[in-house]
Amino acid sequence: MADVSLCLPLTRESVQSAYDFIRANVHKTPVLTSRTLNGIASTQQATSPDCAKPSIRLFFKCENYQKIGAFKARGAFHALLRLFHHLGEDEVRRRGVVTHSSGNHAQALAFAAHTYNVPAHIVMPSISTASKIAGTKSHGANVVFSGSTSEEREAVVAQVIRDTGAILVPPYDHPDIILGQGTAALEFEEKVGEMQSTPLDAVITPLGGGGLLSGTATYFAPTSTRVFGAEPSFQGADDGRRGLEAGKRVESIKTLTIADGLRTPVGLIPWTVISDREKVAGLYSVSEDQIKEAMKLVLERMKVVIEPSAAVPLAVVLFNEEFRKLVEREAGEKGWDIGVIFSGGNTTVEAIAKLFS
Structure with missing residues (x-):
């Protein structure tokens, strides 16, 4: 993920900046x-x-x-576009992105990545809602299943990163995600x-x-x-x-x-x-x-x-x-x-x- 030290501060003005970044990619619900x-x-x-x-x-x-049926599209697009800003589009496309989610962030990142032709690896609990799994796969993401706890999800994410070099886009614990939401x-x-x-x-x-x-x-x-x-x-x-x-x-x-x-x-x-x-x-x-x-x-x-x-x-x-x-x-x-x-x-x-x- 983008280095937290490079992120905008958590302020009202930064939310406005995030909106300027993503407004072309999300619905005004x-x-x-x-x-x-x-x-x-x-x-x-x-x-x-x-x-x-x-x-x-x-x-x-x-x-x-909202696109993909949930607010998560906002954070996913903002995080991905900030990665382009910091690392360059070619580097992000070369490495791809990875996250863990029970469904909505999974679909959101898969959709955002598909929009910009970036490979996406999504770790989902095996008990996730079937429609959310299908929605994630429909955007071309590589879905990897895990247990239901955050610790189990994160362990699988770590393995995906070791295997592929993908860049982590957390489901919630990052300023770029917070500002997007x-x-x-x-x-x-x-x-x-x-x-x-x-x-x-x-x-x-x-x-x-x-x-x-x-x-x-x-x-x-x-x-x-x-x-x-x-x-x-x-x-x-x-x-x-x-x-x-x-x-x-x-x-x-x-x-x-x-x-x-x-x-x-x-x-x-x-x-x-x-x-x-x-x-x-x-x-x-x-x-x-x-x-x-x-x-x-x-x-x-x-x-x-x-x-x-x-x-x-x-x-x-x-x-x-x-x-x-x-x-x-x-x-x-x-x-x-x-x-x-x-x-x-x-x-x-x-x-x-x-x-x-």
Whole structure:
């Protein structure tokens, strides 16, 4: 990967620079609203009589409509184009690139590499969603299978590098990836500015490795918009939240949450942003059933297909009582305009049917 010392700093201005680099290669995805989901979010009742009743207006940044079906295209194109800038196109094409991913970054790097005629080696867990494996292969990448943990993936990546000399493009733990993912926040702010005169009070994104959340927080840090992260709680997948409580990053997790894009621990560089309370105001987690319920509401009420990982932030808004009480307390009668980033839509009819069978 590009030497971190050569990368742009993690600032709002650097996100703008990243956008200038990649804007010709990515879709400017839409922002949708839903009066029905606003009503559900503002009236969702818990069993306790003192449950929170915040006033919430939702805005959805639909990265499920991005190229390859997820926000990851942004970071992959930015990282590859920065490699061209630092090493030269001929050298990158000679060596090729390698990464590890459960699916969305895999497809994103395969697509970016195919676009620029660069060989790509993609290490994927053998339990990855079949459609994500097929999507990665469709772009001509060499797919190598591994175990499901980050340690198992990284061991196979190291072997591929020894065998081929390929250049590592990490799925999340690098400034070029973080700044690329932050461009979704830039578009989000611009579009909401066209829709109304006031900025978003908050934005909430999924948290896996941390590229999207740290990129979003980097972009919004100098503004009044607060940024939050959302995680599954199943089998310790909420390592970010637990890390904040313990005061140190959780280095490894092993979970089979249905939110398969969030099965990795927070990366070292994203952690420096996410653990800064001036940049990320809080992390919240939800159960598997709550993720499925949020996903079902989006499908049935908005007619939008998202994958489970993308439903996690909405599940926090709807069901996490701690977050809802915070909104009620901070927003008062005015309520909050909350931006939710739908991170991707890479699922299948069969997978959805299995979830809800």
